[in-house]
Amino acid sequence: MKLKYFLFILFSGLMVACKTPKDVIYFQGIDNLSEDKLAQLSTQSYSTKITYDDLLSITVSAWDPTSVTPFNPPVYAFASQGDEPVVVSEAMYNYLVDKEGNIKFPVIGTVHVEGLTKTEISEKLESLISKYVDNPLVNVQLLNFKVTLMGDFNRPGTYNIKNDRISILDAIGMAGELQLTANRTNIMVIREADGKKEIHRMDITNPNIFESPCFYLQQNDVVYVEPIASKLKSRSSSTRNFSVASSIISTLSVVASMIFSVITLSRSNN
Structure with missing residues (x-):
């Protein structure tokens, strides 16, 4: 009975030690x-503000797709001999913001975008492109x-x-x-x-x-x-204590089983 009480107290202590801090x-x-x-x-x-070294994807659309072709790199280029299309690299659609916070945009030229949101860039480009195209729609995405x-x-x-x-x-x-x-x-x-x-x-x-x-x-x-140094030490200590406790419990279980076997065998011989 004393062994049972001892094991119960030991398990209770381990459960308390494992409570969430x-x-x-x-x-x-x-x-x-x-x-x-x-x-x-x-x-x-x-809101995300665009800064230098940001990589932007910018596409321009309108009711008449041909009217915005100068503002969008062509999706396909055709070989000089034959009609087989060659897909253009997607890098042609992307614009890297330079150290001065500018991008080089087709037809318009240098456009300052640093410190602006995507919506503000869209509105700025729509205003500039509207000089050439009626009601343009500009979509801006941040890629990196x-x-x-x-x-x-x-x-x-x-x-x-x-x-x-x-x-x-x-x-x-x-x-x-x-x-x-x-x-x-x-x-x-x-x-x-x-x-x-x-x-x-x-x-x-x-x-x-x-x-x-x-x-x-x-x-x-x-x-x-950052890690908490005291908690790190406590965790290491708890791990060691748990390992020691597990070893003690295993040893006690083996000893208890042996004692029980010896008592049972002694009674059967009597």
Whole structure:
């Protein structure tokens, strides 16, 4: 009976040791926020500003497709002898923003796009092209949106984003969550704005994370999650303690089985 009590106490202690620490829980206290506060947290605005070295895909359309041909590279080029079409590289449709924040656009020439959103670029080009074409429609896409996730992620690395809207929570999910040793209260976001580096700090255990200027990441953002040294040591210690406890339990189980077998055999001989 004493052995049973000992094993029960040992297992109870292990279960308590394995409880989830409070500092790994996201959005603590969010259920206690008022509706007005929740509404404020949900009004985070988002827009991606184009910067140098961004790669843009720009297409121009109109009711008369032939009228916008000068503004769009041809989809096909025909060989000089024969009618067999040769597909043109898609790179001809793309425009790299140079160090001055400009692109070279057909017919129009140099267009400054740095600091503008995709919508603002579309409107600017539509205004310029309207001198040659009635009611043009310009579609702008950002092709090289990427973020770099470093530190205590399960899958750190550089990720290409198919659209230009990604939150810090999307990034964490994409990288397979944070490790238990990650410091969730002091996440660093390194961002470049107007040629200067900016450092932002975030606490994802606090629901105010939705108000952070870095809740939505921008292209080329670097997110670094540092480990908590004390938790790292505690985790290593817990792993060693669990291994020792498992060995003790296994040994006690074997000893108990042997004692039970000896008692049973002794009784049967008597």
